[in-house]
Amino acid sequence: MENVIIIGSGPAGLTAAIYLSRSGLRPLMITGEKPGGQLVNTDLIENYPGFISIKGADLMVNMLAQAENLKTKVIYESVKNVSKSDIHFEISLCSGEFLRAKSLLVATGVTHKKLCIPGEEKFTNKGVSWCATCDGPLYKGKEVAVVGGGNTAVMEALFLSKLAKKVYLIHRRSSLRAEKIMQERLQLNENIECVWNSEVVEILGEDRVNNIKIKKSNEACCMDMDVSGVFIAIGTNPSSDFLKDIVPFDNEGYILANGTKTECPGIFAAGDIVSSSLKQAIYAAGQGALAARCIEEFLSIR
Numbered sequence: 001m002e003n004v005i006i007i008g009s010g011p012a013g014l015t016a017a018i019y020l021s022r023s024g025l026r027p028l029m030i031t032g033e034k035p036g037g038q039l040v041n042t043d044l045i046e047n048y049p050g051f052i053s054i055k056g057a058d059l060m061v062n063m064l065a066q067a068e069n070l071k072t073k074v075i076y077e078s079v080k081n082v083s084k085s086d087i088h089f090e091i092s093l094c095s096g097e098f099l100r101a102k103s104l105l106v107a108t109g110v111t112h113k114k115l116c117i118p119g120e121e122k123f124t125n126k127g128v129s130w131c132a133t134c135d136g137p138l139y140k141g142k143e144v145a146v147v148g149g150g151n152t153a154v155m156e157a158l159f160l161s162k163l164a165k166k167v168y169l170i171h172r173r174s175s176l177r178a179e180k181i182m183q184e185r186l187q188l189n190e191n192i193e194c195v196w197n198s199e200v201v202e203i204l205g206e207d208r209v210n211n212i213k214i215k216k217s218n219e220a221c222c223m224d225m226d227v228s229g230v231f232i233a234i235g236t237n238p239s240s241d242f243l244k245d246i247v248p249f250d251n252e253g254y255i256l257a258n259g260t261k262t263e264c265p266g267i268f269a270a271g272d273i274v275s276s277s278l279k280q281a282i283y284a285a286g287q288g289a290l291a292a293r294c295i296e297e298f299l300s301i302r
């Protein structure tokens, strides 16, 4: 029986592992398919305190090494299902193995929805991005496209409008889903042009993106648009399916938590998987540290 199993190895899970290991609780971490989490695929991070800039993969390799150095046990596997009894949680892994723990930290983050069009995979991190806060400064003075029509897409477009020469907001409908106040801010911004009833059907370039193909609904042919960057903001998918019926979710599938405590005693959550959390690494790391403290308290009175 483990004291605590951490599910997920992004900044939230790894920070919790570092704190729990230093408290002598010898946590066991299950990495999932993406050891290190979303940042592993990010080129340069310029907003993580302590580093003027660092490659996402380097930051996460260092965090993982730090946790292992402190004797966190690491299993390179994914969780398939979680069940609970009065005294413990049972975790089944995709390999078919079972584990038991007195407490759980869920730090499984999100996966960003993809357009699933030609060029998207090829130009990921070479002009295709899912994070304007992170990658926007690379497009100073250039023309970029944002794809989507919700709050995130509008927020990304507004952020980019301060840096880019021109921002095209491409949406497949004739009106936005974003809140009214966001739409008003958008209308006042002369640097953003909305391209309505349109879908991006292909992303093109050589080493990096330099062009996209757009298809208007009700039109047979496509038009070309020269842009250096494409920011995809069509939503995220929380990685929470394996916890169905155990902890409450919001209507998008994010875990509802009070701080890091879920409604189920012994299950804690941290990072992007938590409803309404700021989807940034430093916040995920902070929540990981807080979750470690709450888990320590939970185990001490159990």
Ligand SMILES: Cc1cc2nc3c(=O)[nH]c(=O)nc-3n(C[C@H](O)[C@H](O)[C@H](O)COP(=O)(O)OP(=O)(O)OC[C@H]3O[C@@H](n4cnc5c(N)ncnc54)[C@H](O)[C@@H]3O)c2cc1C
Binding pocket: 007, 008, 009, 010, 011, 012, 013, 030, 031, 032, 033, 034, 035, 036, 037, 038, 039, 041, 042, 044, 045, 046, 047, 048, 077, 078, 079, 080, 107, 108, 109, 110, 112, 129, 130, 131, 133, 134, 135, 239, 242, 270, 271, 272, 273, 278, 279, 280, 281, 282, 284
């Ligand atoms: C392209 C891009 C660039 C970004 N750039 C920045 C930036 O510059 N600065 C910044 O602060 N933030 C940035 N972000 C946001 C940042 O990556 C996230 O906020 C942060 O990674 C969230 O950390 P997390 O630990 O909550 O989850 P994640 O990093 O998403 O990690 C989730 C972990 O859970 C694991 N997992 C998932 N399902 C299972 C399962 N069933 N079983 C076991 N494990 C599982 C995964 O393998 C992964 O290890 C960027 C995001 C993207 C996509």
